[in-house]
Amino acid sequence: MRDRSAVDVYAVPPAYVNTYRPVPQAGNIAPQERNLTDMDDAMAQDNLMMLKESRPAQDLQLQLAIRSRAWWETPASTFRPRVPHR
Numbered sequence: 615m616r617d618r619s620a621v622d623v624y625a626v627p628p629a630y631v632n633t634y635r636p637v638p639q640a641g642n643i644a645p646q647e648r649n650l651t652d653m654d655d656a657m658a659q660d661n662l663m664m665l666k667e668s669r670p671a672q673d674l675q676l677q678l679a680i681r682s683r684a685w686w687e688t689p690a691s692t693f694r695p696r697v698p699h700r
Contacts, residue, residue: 620667630659 637652 618669620670623663623666626663627659
């Protein structure tokens with residue numbers, strides 16, 4: 615879960631259920647409470663999956679920001695050939 619790869623995003627739901635236990639079976643809990651628990655779990659898993667999927671994009675943005683800053687801080691003379699004045 616904590617690695618920076620989105621390849622194993624579908625491992626989130628089973629890991630979530632193993633950590634927080636499955637939603638109680640019908641009959642063991644009031645229907646309204648079961649529905650709320652099921653919706654809460656679905657939203658939590660969705661958020662975890664979205665976080666995992668967005669990690670590579672965040673890393674790319676950070677790399678681009680670092681490169682952009684380095685480009686702007688580099689003197690222009692290193693990018694442009696010097697032309698003699700006439």
